[in-house]
Amino acid sequence: MIDETGIPPGPTNPGIPPGPTNPGIPSGGPAVPTNPVLEELPSYFTQPLTDALDREALIDLSIGDPHEPTPPAVRRALIDAVTPSSSYPSAVGQPELREAIADWVGRRHGVEVDPDRHVLASAGSKEAIFHLPLAVIDATGSRPGVLWGQPGYPVYDRGTRFAGGVSDPVTLRPDQGWRLDLADLPAERLARTSIAWLNYPHNPTGATTDRAHLRRQLEVAREHRLLLASDECYQEIWFDEPAPSILEVCDGDLTGVIAIVSLSKRSGMTGYRSGAMIGDPTLIARLRRLRTTTGTASPSFVQAAAAAAWCDQDHVDERRAIFAAKRQVLLSFLTQQGFEVSGSEATFYLWVRAPGGDDAAYAEALMRAGLLVTPGRSFGVGGEGWLRLALVPTVEECHLAVQRWAAAIAEGRLPT
Numbered sequence: 001m002i003d004e005t006g007i008p009p010g011p012t013n014p015g016i017p018p019g020p021t022n023p024g025i026p027s028g029g030p031a032v033p034t035n036p037v038l039e040e041l042p043s044y045f046t047q048p049l050t051d052a053l054d055r056e057a058l059i060d061l062s063i064g065d066p067h068e069p070t071p072p073a074v075r076r077a078l079i080d081a082v083t084p085s086s087s088y089p090s091a092v093g094q095p096e097l098r099e100a101i102a103d104w105v106g107r108r109h110g111v112e113v114d115p116d117r118h119v120l121a122s123a124g125s126k127e128a129i130f131h132l133p134l135a136v137i138d139a140t141g142s143r144p145g146v147l148w149g150q151p152g153y154p155v156y157d158r159g160t161r162f163a164g165g166v167s168d169p170v171t172l173r174p175d176q177g178w179r180l181d182l183a184d185l186p187a188e189r190l191a192r193t194s195i196a197w198l199n200y201p202h203n204p205t206g207a208t209t210d211r212a213h214l215r216r217q218l219e220v221a222r223e224h225r226l227l228l229a230s231d232e233c234y235q236e237i238w239f240d241e242p243a244p245s246i247l248e249v250c251d252g253d254l255t256g257v258i259a260i261v262s263l264s265k266r267s268g269m270t271g272y273r274s275g276a277m278i279g280d281p282t283l284i285a286r287l288r289r290l291r292t293t294t295g296t297a298s299p300s301f302v303q304a305a306a307a308a309a310w311c312d313q314d315h316v317d318e319r320r321a322i323f324a325a326k327r328q329v330l331l332s333f334l335t336q337q338g339f340e341v342s343g344s345e346a347t348f349y350l351w352v353r354a355p356g357g358d359d360a361a362y363a364e365a366l367m368r369a370g371l372l373v374t375p376g377r378s379f380g381v382g383g384e385g386w387l388r389l390a391l392v393p394t395v396e397e398c399h400l401a402v403q404r405w406a407a408a409i410a411e412g413r414l415p416t
């Protein structure tokens with residue numbers, strides 16, 4: 001049963017709190033009803049010192065939002081698509097956009113998908129990840145669980161909880177390449193699960209995967225009849241070899257699988273909000289029904305710009321070369337200094353063991369030295385003791401960053 005909060009009742013969503021819309025229950029709580037899930041959310045990690053320091057003077061390696069320009073042809077396509085009068089955008093994605101995405105899947109992954117049956121546009125991958133459980137989880141059923149790897153992107157957890165599901169994180173380990181392996185989990189745990197999230201290339205560790213691992217995940221997911229959801233928003237940011245997609249190991253049968261892709265990282269379009277879901281035709285049909293209600297469609301001019309972006313691969317190669325140059329500067333410094341770098345094969349993140357073992361203390365000391373990085377603990381259990389460096393500053397700023405870091409080490413200003 002769905003109440004007017006839109007969220008099915010469940011263990012974390014016991015229904016509407018007492019108040020004007022629910023006169024049967026005595027009032028007396030807060031003046032405005034609150035969803036308890038919201039109250040329970042941990043706040044994002046904040047760095048208290050930044051207020052005290054001159055933020056402008058810091059080199060920011062903390063936030064994963066690079067500033068490289070959006071390709072001119074994409075900006076042009078957006079401007080050209082602004083019409084004199086305005087109408088509601090397509091909730092499922094304009095046909096030209098879905099066709100452009102299907103063509104890209106064919107070129108990039110060698111997989112044929114039908115733009116109508118297999119592809120649905122989204123306003124970036126974050127909202128797609130957040131909303132997906134609403135179409136999948138039966139909170140009153142026997143499988144409210146959602147598996148995801150920790151350290152990891154927190155939205156798998158949040159989407160689950162707001163949908164009344166039970167978040168079930170799996171701690172990832174460096175000795176397993178930070179890979180979530182469903183084959184390692186007991187059958188009872190898988191039997192309670194309705195969605196398993198994969199995220200390779202992985203935020204925050206930059207770890208990648210291979211087809212054999214993906215194939216194994218698909219086998220386990222199918223055996224236990226759970227949805228395998230693959231967040232592939234970093235898939236075009238690889239360095240040694242192209243990152244594979246879950247779509248590549250399905251042998252043409254996308255049952256039980258959904259890949260979520262995005263233009264944010266691929267095309268420098270974080271502010272446009274455009275991505276897509278590709279996969280199981282039955283699930284896509286359900287999501288089409290759900291998403292005509294959520295009001296999350298990107299504006300039509302963004303959808304036109306998105307179609308232009310998916311059609312072009314040159315700008316993606318150029319962006320990858322820029323990240324590779326930044327990565328080289330930081331990686332050679334870290335290697336020279338004897339830091340332990342783990343994962344870091346793809347994405348625009350480097351994942352580095354914090355000397356001394358305390359990631360928060362090291363990040364704070366680095367901040368005093370003029371560098372902002374993210375302590376691994378802000379990505380959850382398993383991230384303690386690690387630092388995430390985002391390849392966001394320019395190549396020149398990366399050079400400056402390593403100079404500052406080296407000077408702070410030489411002067412004994414950092415934990416060892």
Ligand SMILES: Cc1ncc(COP(=O)(O)O)c(C=O)c1O
Nearest residue numbers: 124125126153203231233262264
């Ligand atoms: C793992 C992961 N998934 C999804 C997203 C959301 O990206 P977007 O909504 O811009 O596509 C991010 C953003 O940083 C991310 O790190």
